[in-house]
Amino acid sequence: MKITQLITAGITGLTLLIAGCTKEPINQLSAEESRIYTSSYDSTIHFSDYKTFSIADSVTVIDNSGNAKTLTASDAAYIDAVKKYMIQRGYVQVANDQTPDIGININRIYQTATGLVDYTDYYGNYGGYFDPYYWGYGGYGYYVPYNYGIYQITEGLVSIDMFDLKNAATKGKINLMWNGLARGTGIFNSSNADAGVQTLFSQSPYLTTVQ
Amino acid sequence: MLVLVTACFAFSGTVIAQTKPILFGLNYNYAAPLGGFKSDVISNGSARGFSGSFMYPVNKKWQLGLSAGFQDFYQKYPRDIYTTGNHETTSAVLSNSIQIIPVLAKATYLPMGNSNTFIQPYISAASGISLVDFRQYLGEFGSNSSNAVFTVQAGAGITMPFKRGKDAGLDIGAGYNYVGYQKFGINNLNHLTANVGVHFPLR
Numbered sequence: 001m002k003i004t005q006l007i008t009a010g011i012t013g014l015t016l017l018i019a020g021c022t023k024e025p026i027n028q029l030s031a032e033e034s035r036i037y038t039s040s041y042d043s044t045i046h047f048s049d050y051k052t053f054s055i056a057d058s059v060t061v062i063d064n065s066g067n068a069k070t071l072t073a074s075d076a077a078y079i080d081a082v083k084k085y086m087i088q089r090g091y092v093q094v095a096n097d098q099t100p101d102i103g104i105n106i107n108r109i110y111q112t113a114t115g116l117v118d119y120t121d122y123y124g125n126y127g128g129y130f131d132p133y134y135w136g137y138g139g140y141g142y143y144v145p146y147n148y149g150i151y152q153i154t155e156g157l158v159s160i161d162m163f164d165l166k167n168a169a170t171k172g173k174i175n176l177m178w179n180g181l182a183r184g185t186g187i188f189n190s191s192n193a194d195a196g197v198q199t200l201f202s203q204s205p206y207l208t209t210v211q
Numbered sequence: 212m213l214v215l216v217t218a219c220f221a222f223s224g225t226v227i228a229q230t231k232p233i234l235f236g237l238n239y240n241y242a243a244p245l246g247g248f249k250s251d252v253i254s255n256g257s258a259r260g261f262s263g264s265f266m267y268p269v270n271k272k273w274q275l276g277l278s279a280g281f282q283d284f285y286q287k288y289p290r291d292i293y294t295t296g297n298h299e300t301t302s303a304v305l306s307n308s309i310q311i312i313p314v315l316a317k318a319t320y321l322p323m324g325n326s327n328t329f330i331q332p333y334i335s336a337a338s339g340i341s342l343v344d345f346r347q348y349l350g351e352f353g354s355n356s357s358n359a360v361f362t363v364q365a366g367a368g369i370t371m372p373f374k375r376g377k378d379a380g381l382d383i384g385a386g387y388n389y390v391g392y393q394k395f396g397i398n399n400l401n402h403l404t405a406n407v408g409v410h411f412p413l414r
Contacts, residue, residue, distance in 0.1 A: 023308070
């Protein structure tokens, strides 16, 4: 009995000792440091061949219960920031019915049933997302031409998707050409939207054109 | 906190050998990464470590036994852009966190063990495995990998009794640790340790 108690006390003490001597990385992060921004693109695309863009006027919220379009202060901040940095990169904003070269959707994605969002299926079943008809290409399907990863969702993420509308009629589909993801603490605060979008554009120097 | 800091003092066994009971030692360790570990993974020294041992005094010069320990390494790098896939980049604060738990067979030699010198120098050698837990975070998003790897340790220092002729005493030393971790392009997790601690007989 005494030996058992000693062993139990020893193991408990050692566990506390190790825990006390370990610096937990997440506890050392500020909210800003917790956020990550990932951008990816279709390497076959020459972004300078595209001159105009249009951005959806609301944000699609995707969660376990389905999806819906909203326009919160945070959503508006992301839309404004994307407009701002696209224009800074030389693109001209036009209405969605003026045959833009690039169509931009913004989505907020929250915890899914599996905890995973597979971007290869993301637009395969766009359902309530922005219908291709919105861009003037009713009947066409969205297509992800390159390999997106599978992301584990903890708090949710903001996804910014750019689609190739310029070649949609030729190819018979709407290809994804660029994606930006913002993840981490505070991404849904409107005050963080501009800095997040700026970071995504900064790490995408190829995303530029000249009129 | 004081309890935890105090508890971080751990053990290693080195003492003037007699035909006496097994010696139990506790040491506090400070560790400094070397080579590729320092340049590619974590350059910060670690003040978060401890070690301990049970040593059997074979004679006045030799002790044989078992040693185990714990060392926590951590470093946070400022925000930068990393390639995370084909045509994919991620802007993130990167954190590396490594915990090493060596479990080693150890031999200690006291060259002046037959004399009555109060301060006894010693050298030691140990070999075994280390359990290595490597966690890497981009922002708050992490992954981890745990492995057992071959480890060799060589050390030197001094040991002295609290009172002349007594078995309990103080140890001060330093050691070189080869930790054969080879994953993610890392060749090893070699590091130097400095230790201070106490030893006492188990009766």
